[in-house]
Amino acid sequence: MRKLAIIAAVALATLGPAAADTLVYKSSGIELEMKKGAFSSDDRRAQQLLTIKNHSTVQIRMGTVECGFFHGDLLIGRGMALISDLQPGQDAYADIRAYVLSADRSDCRFADVRQ
Numbered sequence: 001m002r003k004l005a006i007i008a009a010v011a012l013a014t015l016g017p018a019a020a021d022t023l024v025y026k027s028s029g030i031e032l033e034m035k036k037g038a039f040s041s042d043d044r045r046a047q048q049l050l051t052i053k054n055h056s057t058v059q060i061r062m063g064t065v066e067c068g069f070f071h072g073d074l075l076i077g078r079g080m081a082l083i084s085d086l087q088p089g090q091d092a093y094a095d096i097r098a099y100v101l102s103a104d105r106s107d108c109r110f111a112d113v114r115q
Contacts (some may be wrong), residue, residue: 025110030053032110034065041069046103050094052083060086063074064111067096069103074084080111 021036037049046069054060066080077098086092096108 012107015050015069023109027111027113028115029056029058030060030113030115032060032063032113033106034110036106036108041100041103043101045097045099046077047095047097048064048079048106048108050081050096050108052086052089052092052094054086054090054092057088058115059088061114063113065094065108066111067106067108068100069100070105071100071102072104076103 016098019024023034025032025034033053035051037051038047039049040047048067048069050065050067052063052065060072061084063083063086065083066078068075069077069079077100079096079098081094082098083092083094096106
């Protein structure tokens with residue numbers, strides 16, 4: 001029994017952290033990648049951290065990212081962030097928040113992207 005517990009512990013340790021949720025936006029020569037970072041929620045607000053990487057060869061003049069905050073399958077709030085002047089190969093960071101009670105997850109998307 002002890003050997004089984006040790007094997008299970010080693011297997012879990014080698015898995016490493018879970019992969020981040022990733023969304024790729026491609027349109028008219030633009031390629032952006034969004035990775036979800038930390039999500040937190042308490043009895044007043046929910047927060048989702050995002051990293052957006054410009055894989056394009058062009059500058060992104062303006063982009064809008066929005067996140068919906070959910071309790072189960074029910075949308076209970078949303079927040080948005082603007083990204084501007086994102087150069088090719090550059091990263092942008094967004095901190096999206098909404099004043100909601102008991103959100104347990106978020107779902108994010110690119111709402112608008114302009115060269």
